[in-house]
Amino acid sequence: MSSEPIIAIRDVTKRFPGVVALEHVTLEILPGELHAICGENGAGKSTLMKILSGVIADFEGELLLSGKPVRFRSTRDAEAAGVSIIHQELNLVEQLSAAANIFLGRELRGWLGLRDDRAMEQAASSLLRELECEVHPRTLAGELRVGDQQLIEIAKALSLQSEILIMDEPTSALTEAEVSRLYRVIERLRKRGVTILYISHKMDEVFHLADRITVLRDGRTVKTLSKTETNSQQITHLMVGREIEAIDFGAERQTAEVLLKVTNLSLPWHGHAREWRLHDISFELRRGEVLGFAGLMGAGRTELLECLFGASDVPPQGSIELRGRTLKLRHPIDACREGIALVTEDRKRLGLFTAMNVGQNISLCTLDRTGAMGLINSSREWQMASETSKKLGVKTAGLAAAITSLSGGNQQKCIIGRWLQTEPQILLLDDPTRGVDVGAKAELYRLIDKLCRDGIGVIMTSSELPELLTVCDRILVLSEGYLTGSFNRAEATEHKILEAATMGRAKVAG
Amino acid sequence: MSGNRDTAKSFLYSTELALIVAIVVVVTATALIDSNHTYFNKPEVSVRDIARNLSLLGIFALGAAVVIIAGGIDLSAGSVIAFSGTVCAGVLLLLTPETGPAPAGAVVLALGAAVLSGLGIGTLHTWLITAVRLPPFIATLATLVGLRSFARALCEFITFQAQGSRNSQIYVNHPALAYLRQNVWVSFVVFAVLALVTWLILSRTVLGRHIYALGGNEQAARLSGIRTENVKWVAYCFSALTASIAAIFYIANESVANPVNQARGHELNAIAAAVVGGCSLQGGVGTVSGTILGVLFLRIVIDAVAKIIKTGSDVYEGLIVGCVVVLAVTLTQMQQFLASGRQVFAGVRGICAIPTLALTAGLIAMVTFGPWVGLGVGVLLLLILSGIKVGELSRNS
Amino acid sequence: MSGNRDTAKSFLYSTELALIVAIVVVVTATALIDSNHTYFNKPEVSVRDIARNLSLLGIFALGAAVVIIAGGIDLSAGSVIAFSGTVCAGVLLLLTPETGPAPAGAVVLALGAAVLSGLGIGTLHTWLITAVRLPPFIATLATLVGLRSFARALCEFITFQAQGSRNSQIYVNHPALAYLRQNVWVSFVVFAVLALVTWLILSRTVLGRHIYALGGNEQAARLSGIRTENVKWVAYCFSALTASIAAIFYIANESVANPVNQARGHELNAIAAAVVGGCSLQGGVGTVSGTILGVLFLRIVIDAVAKIIKTGSDVYEGLIVGCVVVLAVTLTQMQQFLASGRQVFAGVRGICAIPTLALTAGLIAMVTFGPWVGLGVGVLLLLILSGIKVGELSRNS
Amino acid sequence: GKQPGGDPGTPSTGSSGKRIVFLINTPDPFWDAARAGFFAGEKAWKLPEAGMSVTFESNDGTPQGQIDKLRQFASQSDIVGVAISPIQADNAAIVEEMKNLQAAGVKVITVDNDVNRDRFRDARAFYIGTNNLDAGKAMGAATKAILAARNQEKGAYIQFVGDTGSDNGRARMDGVKQGLGTSFEDRDRMADGGDKGKAQENVRNALTNHNDIVALIGIWAYNGPAIATVVSERQAREQVAVVTFDAAEGSIEAMRQGNLDALCVQDPYDMAKQAVRLLKAMYEKDEAVIKEMYPNQGQPDGDILTTKIRIVAPETNSPLKEEMFDKNAVEFMTLPTLRQWLKDNNLKSS
Ligand SMILES: Nc1ncnc2c1ncn2[C@@H]1O[C@H](COP(=O)(O)OP(=O)(O)OP(=O)(O)O)[C@@H](O)[C@H]1O
Ligand SMILES: Nc1ncnc2c1ncn2[C@@H]1O[C@H](COP(=O)(O)OP(=O)(O)OP(=O)(O)O)[C@@H](O)[C@H]1O
């Protein structure tokens, strides 16, 4: 590693009102390497990348690109200098086509400087082919599945042909199949000599891809190590600052009587080729059991949980029985009354109330328990909320703090706390650890384990198989809305599950 | 935000404080500049006049605020006032005997009819928004246009039934309404009570919290087991209800139900007041206290204009209200603004904005105080703003 | 959606088709019902009248549409018209010699001034929205209130300078403007050209793509390196510009610049037309063709009302426009509505909505066609809707 | 010419001394003329010497506007006299505020529009203006003569007005109806709410919808130009007679071009001028002047000063003749005379 760094970050500091996101960060990226950045939620990874890619223009410290000091005023400058980024959050215009999104801001011009849509569509389709993604460049981004949307983002970054590519948690919304595709793309890029900065909370990815790993904690660079001289334990230790002992979940956990019985659940999908979002699904959930749902992106896991929660906008067919009683769930409130709770997939969009403070976010579902006749007893509300946040160990400046000031993991804890306050019998977790760092993950696992021991049933989905394998007693596999497999802890392996997940409707039907 | 537990610190930066300061400033300024010093010489009169207008606007500004907090918008208030007013006066007219005023029962019926019409309109809005899925802006825009003309048709119909001739307004001379007109305290008490109730609901009840939740994030609210559609129902009914209560005082005050132009455009004053009072059109943010102060501020300013500019003040009223709204909203966002070191005149846009602003200010000064003052103001502002721009440029490089 | 890729299929479900059908229906209905069958007997007159109003509203409806597609809203059009009109007439007045009409140069200057004022206002809006960070609704609400009063003050100032007496309006009888008034084709051509240009920009240029992107997802647009603030600048300037062009035709048509109530409230017609034409207030969605059809539809309906209800039609105009807007927007969303098996009268809310709707319809029928018809309509509707409700209940359980 | 005594109507931040205020009902060129007359009155009756000044208040065309204005006046100690043109004769609230003003020692008179004389006569001391009903009758007679000259003995006519409910509008329209007699049908009274574009639309619709129209009658000032514009646009000049109230700039122009058959003009300039004189006299308790203006004060309708109305005909080939109208109520003149008079008083309209 003697060649001079292509990127050099010299004690960069970034302050946001209230928080110091980065503090004297110094970091060097060598040309052609894949450099992974690790850190807890809120460590400052995305902020650093935003500075590198010109999204954040005002910061202290200096930035050198292959020796020359640069200061990006906008993303345009960064792109001109050959830096492109895939942001952590999806940034697509749903009303525009895939091609339009890929070339947004860099539209190809043709005759008289008019827009040349055809050229863009051709270029887009070739890019998508490179990503092994069979989306027609004219389909509107809004009609795509989350996974494909993520791939559009990647294609967009690739279309720049820039020699520095930043990927901020590109796989957080992808499942194994798509991830492995992404790996192949990355391989090709590296052959092309592209320098890649890669952020992920998934250790296996980091160690599969990275040459060197830099760990950030609380906005400071802790250490930069080359993959060969370290292991995931050490990295996580550096990230969290303490040991995370891998305890064996579910050991001697007793599953009791049947809590929930779902038979022939089907969810029609109006005006779509695949006329069922979910088709003929039957399963049971016992007390003290963690039931996992695996599947590729768009397999229908979210829809399933929504059905169980009465939140699907079309009423499902089939029967849902709770303790032998058939439920009629028309609205989430019905499910709440029956003691069912759902922690939604998309925290920002479906969970948080950004205008409310931490306490109010936690207490929202249990307000009527604080006082009588629809009145709120503030002190009681606050007391309940503080108990919950203590129990879950939410790291916050106080209940009156803005929810947006918390890191992803802690926000997630608040939402889980919101539902635990309703003392549910069944807890539905839709991808609860998306974008949550290892430390917080471990705590969530422990929490789930504890809840089961207290005798509630948990159904969870996840885009990470290892997670399901560690946490779940049983794993059911969905594929294109069909139930294609069921394994208990003993027999479940990644291979079997992936096989079932990719089986698809054809094989089931035939 | 959501009304409860304002700590001392958060109050320091709150819209409320900014408004209180602004109000005090305006009042003292008026008291001093006004050559008659009416505020000193005839305090009771001034207070009464302001109180009257305050309550009249305030009553339905509360409704506007609730809808805005719930993440919606209600453009129809003005027309609802015209409509409910016509209903009220119409019922009264139909129940008035040949000789003498209508019996007490008739008055009660009339008021009841007005209130009911309000609730009906609220329900209609909710239906259009939740069942037909119209955007609130469109639904209430449609009623804004529709209800007024409906009220006119109704007015002609009723007067034809009662008096045999189609009239475009209905006079109300019933002693009860005259009493409302002559006793400002009634409308003020009604306003105070409504405000108190609204404050209670918003900051002390589950329903109130649900309103904030709905405004803050509708999907999340639904997934938290909130019957969002019913909450909307409450919000829009409340808004229309307050408007129809205001309608009663409107017709009492003008002693006529005049669907053609009664309260025309007043919905915008209400919305402006709510926004000045810190309600965010994104929803989920806003307080009753802020709204009340917003209304008070608006009325105080209008009163000040009338007191200071003695002649043709109404020509300038709109202009000044417009500027004030901008300034107020800007003021309440000042400290965020300063915190983020944003440029005021960024790029070419900024360069074009400078002469525009200077020209505007200059013209305003010119038409108000004559050509030379105008020229002076314009040039001065041009220099100042250019100075700022230069400063920003140098600061940047 | 975004203007490109209109395949035959997507057209089948498009707003455009729905509107074309609706327009044809209304026109034929009018032609038949209208007792003097004006559409048959005096086609050229009818066409000219409709063309005149179509272009007048259409010109600034295009501006409204662009702003809406860009994810904003412009409430100020009506006041911009009043203001630019006053500027235009004012300049002309100041340049008119004692004897005889003003020279051609003066006219050019006047028109130029009007257009410039429009661009200035657009810049002002952009500055308020991007630099001061006001929500577009508030920024343009402030100018809606402010500009009209500004225009009045300006009018009095100018007339005083020119004529020595303060007048509330400026009378324009310059042959050039008279020519505009007498030759509808001019305004129509201007409208057509503007529409063509707008269409080109929106659906064939990069700028247009950026406007849709801005409206669809502002953050994504910014992160894609689009200078969103400049795109906003274009949008708001275009809106104000179209309004000031419309202003020229307004004063030409009315042969007077009348800041007090010229084009008052017309901004809402423009917005309504755009929305009826398929522009979504969420932004990112809308087409020029749709907007044009929306305007045409609105004007056709108003014309139909006047032709069918011969006497006192102006009373009902608003009512019918309101209903039409609701129906049109509903119609264009029909197939989504049918796709999702949603209930029309869900829950208690629905039960309350039914009598409200019946009552409303009944009252409307009553004031239009007399008590008995009204009663009939009301009862009938009540029964039908209750039937629907029963159906839904049974379908559910 | 700008009159000395400063630029009238600029927002003066309060002048020392006493003020006489004129409050109109709704902004209109008609009142621009009145404003000129009002300030002419200030000069003519030497108010500055008496330590007095006049101010001219506009109003947004709503009762609420007038009520608020009157309240403002009541709260301002320097106002000694108010001349108001009530927007609604039967509006009890406006009357109340007028009475409050009187109670506070402020002199109140009505101009052009009066309160309902049967119920609220005591709300003002005097009235200056034209009798709109009589004006309407004269107008009707004139129209009848014009139609006769076009040898049309019967048919339907349409009247155009801002607000069919306004009192001056109603009075004028009823007057016209009486003046035209029963052989002509009052087909429709179309309101435009003060929107001049709408006013034109109304005329267009009238011409398309009714084929048997013989006369179009403008009731409010701006209706005249609106009618003339559309009639010439539709080449309907042979079909209909066009007459209108007031002499808006547009109406004068239209008559000059032969698109208008008759104007019925009031004299707001003189009304306002007289109002200043009267209020000054009342404030100074100058009984002589009051006596001169209201000779038979105390007798029924002794508190009413009716200024003459003028019937204006085009200079050439008009069937209207001076002897058609009674001398002491109507002043007959031709267009050039009127324009000369306007020029002399630096007016654009009347
Ligand atoms: N726009 C902003 N305004 C205020 N604070 C911010 C903003 N963006 C980030 N922060 C704060 O800066 C810190 C770093 O945020 P950042 O997003 O970089 O963390 P991260 O490492 O990306 O976390 P995650 O792994 O969850 O993405 C956090 O405390 C966050 O709350
Ligand atoms: N709003 C929507 N509009 C159209 N299709 C949708 C929508 N939401 C989900 N789908 C489709 O429904 C199917 C199931 O989607 P869903 O998000 O439930 O998959 P999933 O298994 O939950 O994947 P993940 O939870 O990882 O996103 C997918 O084909 C998806 O494209």
Ligand SMILES: [Mg+2]
């Ligand atoms: Mg991040």
Ligand SMILES: [Mg+2]
């Ligand atoms: Mg999902």
